[in-house]
Amino acid sequence: MNFSFLDNWRKRHDGADGTPLDSAVGEPEGVAELLSECELLRARAGQDGLELDDSPASLEALDQLPPRWRDDPEELPWLGNDAGLYLGTVIVRTVPGAIWHIWPGGHPVVRLASGREIQVVEAGLDWAATGAPELSQVYAEAAEA
Incomplete structure (x- = not known):
């Protein structure tokens, strides 16, 4: 999913060589x-x-919410996107060495200290649409890595 709100930020901070934007460089906060x-x-x-x-x-509490958003096909992808970004936020704030990594085109992933990347937005979209994987499960796997 593209994040158009990152376009202006990326124009100011992206490397001229087209390398991925990494939150370890520039303005991670x-x-x-x-x-x-x-x-x-x-x-x-x-x-x-x-x-x-x-x-x-x-994240565990979110997993327990009734999925009312599934009744609104227009809201579902936006809520799923937010769920993925929230999952990534929790991982980055609580798992040592985890950072945001933004690929050209605005695709955010979480990179763990091991180098493994977690596709948090996709996990959030899957969670919003089907309930699986649970957000707390994705977090637990990231915390163990």
Whole structure:
């Protein structure tokens, strides 16, 4: 999924040689802040009385929410995208050595200290559409790596 809001940021920070944007270079706090907003997910969780605090426990709580968003085919991909970005935010903030890595074209992934990359947006989209994999499961696998 492309993130058009990253276009202007990328124009100012992307390497001239076309190498992937890596949050370990440049402004990692700005990238992390931008990707952690997840406004739609936070709003929907709040409607169910869940405040997302960027903790692994909040991922478990999200897994337990009734999937009302599946009734709205227009909202589902946006909520899934937010769920993936939120998953990535929790991983980056709590798993030592995990960083955001943005590929050209705006595709964010989380890179673990081992070098393994987690396709968090795809995991979020799958979770929103089918409930699997659970966000807490993806987190647990990342934390073990």
